[in-house]
Amino acid sequence: MAKSMTKTIPSKTGKLLEVREFVASEARAFGFSDEDISKIALAVDEACTNIIRHAYQNDPNRAISITIQKKRDRFEVSIVDDGKKFDPAVLKPLNLKEHLTQYRRGGLGVYLMKTLMDKVEYNTLGDKKNEVRLTKFLHPVRARQ
């Protein structure tokens, strides 16, 4: 049976540390290695940072809710906001070398999330809220077979 828990924070960067600790502690309890725990916490940080900066445009009085669902073989983190919709299609696939040599800072968070997690999905929920859903499999090789 899937177990889920939710944490809701105001849209402030000062809350990122608390979010990382929440996610890391649940990922640890689920059985991930230290390396995977770091990856998941960083991916969730990147998602929340993007929401604060872009969806809420640095308005600190909005809410972000982070729900962790532990399923048999996977750990899912759903991050929900009701700010400006993010359309991942507008971001061209990132050519990392070209991006860096032009000293461009944007888009790195999205690239990192994709690299760190097994799945990154963007959904619009029924109440027009935005969801980014990050998934990591406990045993990626077996899970993909």
Added chain:
Amino acid sequence: MSDFKVNHRDGEGFSVLELKGYLDAHTAPDLETTFQKLLTDKKYNIIVNCKDLTYISSAGLGVFMAYIEDVRKNRGDIKLTNMSPKVYNVFDLLGFPVLYEIYRDEHEAANKFRQQSKKG
């Protein structure tokens, strides 16, 4: 309690920034302020010692991106040292080792600045 600290000290011909704690979107502005001050003071040879840096996100990496161009235009450089494997891994995922010189310790980075200043 502070989650992040930058300590600045000057060596002979270079400045050293020692980073401590968590460098994320919340604390990145502190590092930006330090870089701005170095540039205002025309200190372009910068060593960033990451020995006590426990965490970095893309917001933190973005600070290095924001200043490297100006620093190099002024014939200086940002050289990074003493990274933990965890922090190095994030730099590596984003391809930073291609763009930035990363050294085992401060001494190596300082030697490199000395060699470069002799050549220059």
